[in-house]
Amino acid sequence: MITGLWPRSTQFNRMTMVVITVLALMQSLPGEALPETKEPDPVPMVTIPAGEFLMGNPEGKGRDDERPQRSVYLDEFAIDQVEVTNERYMAFVKSIGHRAPPNPYGTGSLQSIKGIEQLPVVQTTWYDAKAYCSWAKKRLPTEAEWEKAARGTDGRLYPWGNEPPTAKRANFDREWEDEKTLHAVGSLPDGDSPYGVKDMTGNVREWVSDWYDAEYYQHAPNRNPQGPDKKGVVRSIRGGSWHSPASDITASARGRGGFALQTHGTGFRCVRGLEAATRQK
Helix, strand or coil: CCECCECHHHHHHHHHHHHHHHHHHHHHCCCCCCCCCCCCCCCCEEEECCEEEEECCCCCCCCHHHCCCEEEEECCEEEECCCCEHHHHHHHHHHHCCCCCECCCCCCECCCCCCCCCCECCCCCHHHHHHHHHHCCCECCCHHHHHHHHHCCCCCCECCECCCCCCCCCCCCCCCCHHHCCCCCCCCHHHCCCCCCCCCCCCCEEEEEEECCCCHHHCCCCECCCCCCCCCCEEEEECCCCCCCHHHCCCCCEEEEECCCCCCCEECCCEECCCCCCCCC
């Protein structure tokens, strides 16, 4: 039996060819690609379980802005295991056209990262760090999240315990020697935190999301603190750097810097979680 002008077998073959042709055209059309599912920043992340930890220092220890010590509850979150590297940051720069940071080893902006791919990126402002984390579908950690990831729940002085820092545990108390100053991320496993987070003291100081307030601990909430409400020009920085003395690389030590601060010793890492509770300040 004939239907129309072609036998059914011929009609089926022609219809199949039409479908294949349409699919091929759809794949070749610009701007019609399927949504990208690949992670923009596929770095290992460490899950920090929900629960309480000791934040700050008791009387007689640390600085005034680290007191009083208190028990703080945090919801579960995940944090980058290592600091953001030059390689990861330049992928972000190329992806969205963000400006490159100044070259800490020469003049102008950072262009070539040959030989320094796994060193932590430095000379990034707070805005740069925030933009990177947003691109990576993450955010900057709060001070409380950063501190719990660094010291665990028992109030220890350093990520590894209460013993003094050594060159095998942290990159600190040094002078600038160009590419020899910073360590490749994750290269000092003896300094890991109880959760296995790396380089939380020394190497580079790390931007966090909170505004800095020297008296914040005196009235801060004990559940998922997000930092002070007041706005200004100074944000908190944690962890100390390659240039910091031992007293400045404790897990509770608090630093601060203006939005546009760019130094050879300041970098960052990102977290994911607490999205419903986190306020964009």
